[in-house]
Amino acid sequence: MSVFAKATASRSARAAWTGIAIAGVSALLLTACSTGGNPEPAESEEAADTGDALEIEAGERDLTLKVGTILPQSGTLAFLGPPEEAGVALAAQEINEADAGINVEVVYRDSGDTTTDIATVSVTDLLSQDVSAIVGAASSGVSLTVIDQITSAGVVHFSPANTSPDFTDYEDNGLYFRTAPSDLLQGEVLGNLIAEDGASTLGLLVLNDPYGTGLAGALKETFESAGGEVVAEELFNTGDSNFDSQLSAINAANPDAVAVITFDESKVVVPALVGSGYPGSQLYFVDGNLKDYSADFAPGLIADAKGTLPGPKLEDDFRERLLEVDPALTDFSYGPESYDALMLIAMAAYAANSVEGTDIGEYLQQVSGGSGDGEKVTSFADAAALLAEGQQVDYDGASGPITLNEKGDPTEATIGIYQYGDDNKYTRIN
Template structure:
């Protein structure tokens, strides 16, 4: 089973979600074999057809230019290949649909927060008159460029930003994401750690919007389950020495440690296990759930667990994305990148415009957030329906998305994974 959650698509519900870590009152509907609890009854709040914009019937002749700022370098570089492959696959299939919309993608690097690569990349992309920019993967990086992008009237769409701070951010209704807020991942992670029998928890946390937001949600969930966080150690991007943080965690002797980092896990995990902490009591997150077969000694983290947003990868999508990049070893956020690209194209088609502001007006609608459209999973069917003036509700490989008025997905799946002796992970829930 997987952990499935829905949040009501209303401003009041979103505000409650934002306050979840503090108030302990959830507007999410959860069902989880991972937590061992009895799932509450599931309810639906239908999309509001009255908010839907009209869709012009007829053929289109549109050329859509999209840029990406995905990590080709920096502490999240391992996410770059699957994300760029997801975008490339979507662009290929959109063009192959031959429905009157041709998409061109310009790929640029986001770097990480220790560099100014993202700003340089965004400046370059805006000079080329892109309608939308996909990325960054890092929430911290996106915060450095979101104002620059949205001020230009361009859609900013991330496949992997999970910081809760984006929900209420003043973005002129131009920011969107296919990844759920870390209020959800933190709740799932905290509950999973408690369900595994830990009563005390240590946190090693990247000091940026992603790390601190996820840590806060994890802590709130774990404590609500009766546990106690006995150590919470922060570090900054670019730090190379973690001795003080690891010593403090070891001194607290927690039952479990959640490693909320990016690529720094390659340094801190061997150091922590080498100091005597059991590798099977570690918990990873989406920022570092990776293949460590070439980095760690065999068996170093056997039994360690981690969380990652997204449903189980479908075989058909795996084959299609591998045809784009046969060297992919990790598929994290590839489906979300694919769906971000598809939604931008469908919104442009629905608007019959490649202006960023026009695309943004239709993004929620084609995702099923408004309009009560028919569910579609095939690109050809989606374009055909739009050309006939019909409303659609796109469901892609990342699952149902259903964007709300903040640009957040209101339906999401969080997978539970476990590491084997070879330091690779597989889905267990």
């Protein structure tokens, strides 16, 4: 099974996510507009706009770039913190080892979740240290609580994992970017996957925040467009500890499949749902809860369950490099996207020959290949060598080609499909 998703965008319109094909071994290029509807074949990919490329000043650099992070060290997404921080640390290490005239300093802080005010405190601290950019948060809901604070200070806000569609048209002074695709794409992939697996009815257990409701909406639209019916849609709030009413409603509807759109709450709701008699094999997970449950669930509890996660198949070399930074890693979700976020920030600073956040923001789309006509690069050392000669670059990273549009969204992305084994660990199957 092959699932590939790509999107293109003009500088004058919102990006249109490309559809997916979940059949055979070939990848089909389809176009699906963000307002919904069935995908239609696309004849060709629209070329990037090269008319507004900014000039690159040739010459040596002598820059110190201070970057902060607000990644989850605590809260309902804490399992994503280690791979994300490892990705940032690895990028900083490789940028500094390039010895190209720019030195990166990283200040790591916690984002918490939406039940706390940790993110605001962390951002206030980071801004007081004159950071040029802040990487994070992982949670869309958390980022929405601090995006104004960050961007109004003239600092780049770059998330490796925000997937809520709300960010695409958010008024951010041109300073918000992300390496994770909008959930308009993940919802489309997951909805088609569930339909292709033979389900005609679907239950949804949904975190009531911008991430959960945005993903649920995209999933529901796709599944129903494929002829299915959502027979239960149960919401809960971050911090809730009792899910009896939601699980009872889902069991009463007796759907063919259940999509669990949660964060760490899955450790409570999944055993409860399966314990009530619902088959664990008919569950579908998402990026917010696709994780190793071998230490949390009884063996075989979710065997054959599936899930989706943005990002290409993790290369063995990159996995080993992350493990050198943090040997304790067991989950690697959004590690590549975090690595690429800092790489792009540093390349934009190098292109601008400036560590001012607003200057970095002006060059981020360009170094990603979203504007200009740059030469492909996959490392900071190669990018710096070209930029020092005044040449344009187009960075393809560990998470894929990226190619940011004028909204700060990546316009090329892959959604992986995973399946759980008897050990409650997941492996990629596409």
